[in-house]
Each structure stands twice: as structure tokens, then as C-alpha cells.
Amino acid sequence: MGAFFIWANFYGSYYRIQKWGIGGGTKNKNTKRYEKCFPYWEKYIILKIVKKLTNTEDTMKDYIIGIDIGGTSVKLGLFTIEGELVHKWEVVTDKSNNGSNILNDICKSVKETLEEQQIPIDNVQGAGMGIPGPARSDGYVETCPNLGWRNCNPAKELSELLQIPVFVGNDANVAALGELWKGGGKGADTMVLITLGTGVGSGIIMNGEIVAGNRGLSGELGHVTVNIEEKEACNCNNYGCLEQYASATGIVRVANRMLNASQKPSKLREFDTLTAKDIFDCAKEYDEVAMEAVEKLGEYLGRTMASVTFTIDPDVFVIGGGVSKAGEILLNVINKYYKRYVCLSSQMGEVRLATLGNDAGIYGAAKMALGK
Ligand SMILES: [Zn+2]
Numbered sequence: 001m002g003a004f005f006i007w008a009n010f011y012g013s014y015y016r017i018q019k020w021g022i023g024g025g026t027k028n029k030n031t032k033r034y035e036k037c038f039p040y041w042e043k044y045i046i047l048k049i050v051k052k053l054t055n056t057e058d059t060m061k062d063y064i065i066g067i068d069i070g071g072t073s074v075k076l077g078l079f080t081i082e083g084e085l086v087h088k089w090e091v092v093t094d095k096s097n098n099g100s101n102i103l104n105d106i107c108k109s110v111k112e113t114l115e116e117q118q119i120p121i122d123n124v125q126g127a128g129m130g131i132p133g134p135a136r137s138d139g140y141v142e143t144c145p146n147l148g149w150r151n152c153n154p155a156k157e158l159s160e161l162l163q164i165p166v167f168v169g170n171d172a173n174v175a176a177l178g179e180l181w182k183g184g185g186k187g188a189d190t191m192v193l194i195t196l197g198t199g200v201g202s203g204i205i206m207n208g209e210i211v212a213g214n215r216g217l218s219g220e221l222g223h224v225t226v227n228i229e230e231k232e233a234c235n236c237n238n239y240g241c242l243e244q245y246a247s248a249t250g251i252v253r254v255a256n257r258m259l260n261a262s263q264k265p266s267k268l269r270e271f272d273t274l275t276a277k278d279i280f281d282c283a284k285e286y287d288e289v290a291m292e293a294v295e296k297l298g299e300y301l302g303r304t305m306a307s308v309t310f311t312i313d314p315d316v317f318v319i320g321g322g323v324s325k326a327g328e329i330l331l332n333v334i335n336k337y338y339k340r341y342v343c344l345s346s347q348m349g350e351v352r353l354a355t356l357g358n359d360a361g362i363y364g365a366a367k368m369a370l371g372k
Helices: 002-020 029-037 040-054 102-116 154-162 171-182 248-261 276-284 288-312 322-326 328-341 357-369
Strands: 063-069 073-080 085-092 124-131 141-144 149-152 166-170 191-196 200-206 316-320 350-353
Touching: 063 102, 063 171, 063 357, 073 102, 073 357, 085 102, 085 357, 102 154, 124 154, 124 171, 124 357, 149 154, 154 166, 166 171, 166 357, 171 191, 171 200, 171 316, 171 357, 191 288, 191 322, 248 276, 248 288, 248 322, 276 288, 276 322, 276 328, 288 328, 316 328, 322 328, 328 350
Parallel strands: 063 124, 124 166, 191 316, 316 350
Antiparallel strands: 063 073, 073 085, 141 149, 191 200
């Protein structure tokens, strides 16, 4: 069956050369031999039968497109189906008229780029798209305030514009898929990506697939309540969310609060506008207040990760976002508390750093385009 499959793939590439004069291989002695053996219509029928038998009907194209729509720009990537990034570019997110121009702009830009790269759209298997809001697995979007979208199906709309299959997911979930495919989660089957940026985002992948949930709320770990004593409200109007302690703005808030509550000498007092990086840098130099703020982050995040372990027991946690640049000190403090709160097993999920940075979204979106 293996040899048959290889032959079928080879034959598929050959068929494309004949039809469009592009991609997938070069004409050689063997292809010429096949050319002699079978006239055109026979080749077509044989190829169809082979595709059906080997279930490779939709996997014989060479490229996929990953799209990551953000509030200010849309990142796009043209990939080979093996996941090699061929070309990366960006367009401005036009949010005027409730974001009604966004998909047309993407379509125009994709077509222009394919033309530049001399790749026909027929050789693109599909596109995936990450959006900054909840998305159902059928592509339906109830509301996406960051883009102005309401009750629409951007997957269906872009698919009609480009004439290729399009899949849509929440950007954090899509980024998680990217890290699983080509980044820090490589080799894992079930993985949770936690991004520590301005807020705390997360995406859950189970058995290689995004877990979107019924309303797209799955993986909103940033708004898990970790401190019921908290008096200050989170952006979501709840109190004591993980995001209030473990995001870049959260750790600054915690450190400022500690500085105001005591007279302890601290290097942090020397900064006009404190950043998460300043706190981690000072913690590395054993500044007491900075270390306390880092410990607080580790405690709340580690405890949340333990709860996630008791829920889905992932192979790997991948930590991304700007705060993850702190590196080893962050991993150490997360591991310390994560291990403290996980029980019942001596083994637990591995904690790793993300490796794809801002490209995780386009990688994950491209992976979606491959379908199941
Ligand atoms: Zn919240």
C-alpha cells in the first residue's frame, strides 16, 4: 500500500505538470514513460480512481495560506503544505464600516501575492484565519467587537471570494495550533498555550484539534478567578482574574501595589514608568519586591495550570507572549507552584517556552487550512 501511495503522489504531481505546467516535480525519464503508457483521458480516470482509493483527493495541492487578523494589521503567510513559510506579508486592518472591507482587502492581497509568486489559486489547498474574538467551529461569528463584525460567517465569505476552502478560529486557539505544529509544542498531542502579554490569552489543543467550546469561551484562562479577595475590577468586570496578576500589566499593577504598601527599599522605585521587563530584570538581581511580584505571578499561574491539568491533563504547557522573554526565571517560578498544586501523579505536563513569537498565528491558521 505504501509503494502504491508513493506512486499515486508521484502521479498526482505529474498530472499537475501536464495540466498547468507547474509545481510538484520535474519531467524525467519515468514521467515520459507514463506519458507513453497512458493517453490523457486514461491518465485522468486512473488518477481519479487512485485519489479515491488512497483518500488523497484534497491533499494534492502544494500551498496553504495562513491569515492572522489583528486590530491594526492583518498578517498573512504563504506556506507549503509541509509547513515551510514561503512568503510573509501584512495589510492594514480597515475597521471602517463595521469592518466590511477587511475580507475584500485580504482577498485582493492574496490574489496579488499569488500572482507575484506565480502560483495559481488552483494549487492552493485552502486558507485558515485567526480572528480576535470567539469563533464557532463552523466559522460563524456572533460578535467580534475588535473588528466590528456581528452575526457573520467570515469563513464562508472569504471562501466565496477566493474560491478555496477557508477555516476560522479564535486567534489564541489558532496560535496554539501553530505552536503545536511548528513551535514549542512540537511533538505533543494535547497542549495548552498561555500567552502572557497585555492580557492573558490561552488556547487549548486536544488530540491535535482546537477546543473552541460551545460559545468559543474555551481556554479563556485569563479570566479564571484566582483571588476572591481582590477589590479592583478586571477588564471583564469580574474581580481577581488571573490576568490581573500574570499579564505584563498585571505584574506591574501588583509590584506598584507592593511598593505603595511598604517602605521596603527596592530598585523598582527608581523607574518612572515600571514595565514587566524591569520587574523580571530586578528579580534576577534578587530585588525583594520584584521577587515577590514574580512569585505572585508564578503562584496564581501555577495553580491555574494545575486546575487545567486536573481537567484535560495536557502533555505540554507552552508559555508565550512578551512576558515569556523573561525566560528561565519565569519557567522556574511557574514550575515551582505548578508542581506544588498538582497531586495524584508524579508525572505532570512539561512547561516550555513558545518559539514562534508573532508568527504563531499564521502558522496555526495555515495548519487549519490543511483540514483534518
Ligand atoms: Zn477578567
